[in-house]
Amino acid sequence: MSSVVSFINQKGGVAKTTTAINVSAQWAQLGKKILLIDLDPQASATRAIFGDTEFENTIYDVLTAEIGAKEAVVHSESFGIDVIPSEIMLSGIEIILASKFGRESILKKCLAEIKNDYDIVVIDCSPSLGLLTVNALIASKDIVIPICPEYFSLKGIELILETLKNIHAGLGHKVDVRGIIISKYRNRRIVEQVIRDLRAKHSIPVFNNYIPDSIVVEEAHHKHLPMREFSPKNPAGLALANLAVEMWT
Numbered sequence: 001m002s003s004v005v006s007f008i009n010q011k012g013g014v015a016k017t018t019t020a021i022n023v024s025a026q027w028a029q030l031g032k033k034i035l036l037i038d039l040d041p042q043a044s045a046t047r048a049i050f051g052d053t054e055f056e057n058t059i060y061d062v063l064t065a066e067i068g069a070k071e072a073v074v075h076s077e078s079f080g081i082d083v084i085p086s087e088i089m090l091s092g093i094e095i096i097l098a099s100k101f102g103r104e105s106i107l108k109k110c111l112a113e114i115k116n117d118y119d120i121v122v123i124d125c126s127p128s129l130g131l132l133t134v135n136a137l138i139a140s141k142d143i144v145i146p147i148c149p150e151y152f153s154l155k156g157i158e159l160i161l162e163t164l165k166n167i168h169a170g171l172g173h174k175v176d177v178r179g180i181i182i183s184k185y186r187n188r189r190i191v192e193q194v195i196r197d198l199r200a201k202h203s204i205p206v207f208n209n210y211i212p213d214s215i216v217v218e219e220a221h222h223k224h225l226p227m228r229e230f231s232p233k234n235p236a237g238l239a240l241a242n243l244a245v246e247m248w249t
């Protein structure tokens with residue numbers, strides 16, 4: 001795994017945030033220094049980790065060059081990671097960035113001063129392939145794509161791959177798809193079918209540790225705890241822990 005990895009899917013609710021924060025917490029427990037960037041105006045990762053805490057500095061201030069990235073970092077004791085939080089203001093940023101020179105690489109530039117302080121920088125993206133996500137892609141060497149296994153997810157992956165192709169052709173930046181994360185699955189037969197369809201169409205790896213659907217995952221968000229703390233023996237907790245190891249190696 002290279003040092004910056006984005007969790008991407010323009011489809012909403014496919015467990016981008018859940019996997020990003022839990023895999024980060026797991027890596028931290030394995031002794032890695034992790035920075036998680038919440039790049040979603042919904043601020044789900046920020047809320048899941050810190051509850052209703054309001055932050056003076058967020059990724060919005062970093063991207064608008066009000067402050068340096070280091071000034072926006074806060075630490076989460078329970079997750080064992082550093083975080084650059086988000087806020088709803090971020091929903092208006094694309095229009096601000098759009099007129100800037102080098103608008104696609106603003107995040108990458110902001111991260112330059114801080115990247116080397118960490119083993120991994122994790123970026124939790126919003127459900128869109130707009131300018132914010134393009135900034136995440138330009139800042140990343142690798143991406144992972146969480147999906148919920150269903151027929152419609154295959155079409156969504158095509159759109160992501162198309163975006164990566166355009167970024168390579170237009171901006172000369174190559175992003176590696178490290179793998180697809182299967183999440184919130186209820187039925188193994190459907191998982192196998194989706195994986196078969198995926199393999200027939202694309203040559204993207206699928207991580208072996210699928211995350212089962214479990215209400216405990218939602219409960220952990222409410223308690224602002226990682227699954228490794230809240231319910232490590234729950235099947236979803238175990239799968240997330242194993243996925244973290246699988247992703248790392």
Ligand SMILES: Nc1ncnc2c1ncn2[C@@H]1O[C@H](COP(=O)(O)OP(=O)(O)OP(=O)(O)O)[C@@H](O)[C@H]1O
Nearest residue numbers: 012013014015016017018127184212213214217218
């Ligand atoms: N394995 C799971 N079992 C049950 N519920 C889950 C699981 N993973 C995630 N969820 C729930 O599904 C919902 C969506 O998850 P999450 O917010 O992680 O998705 P997302 O892709 O980040 O969404 P968005 O596109 O809005 O950013 C949340 O309510 C979360 O608690």
Ligand SMILES: [Mg+2]
Nearest residue numbers: 016017040044
């Ligand atoms: Mg999310």
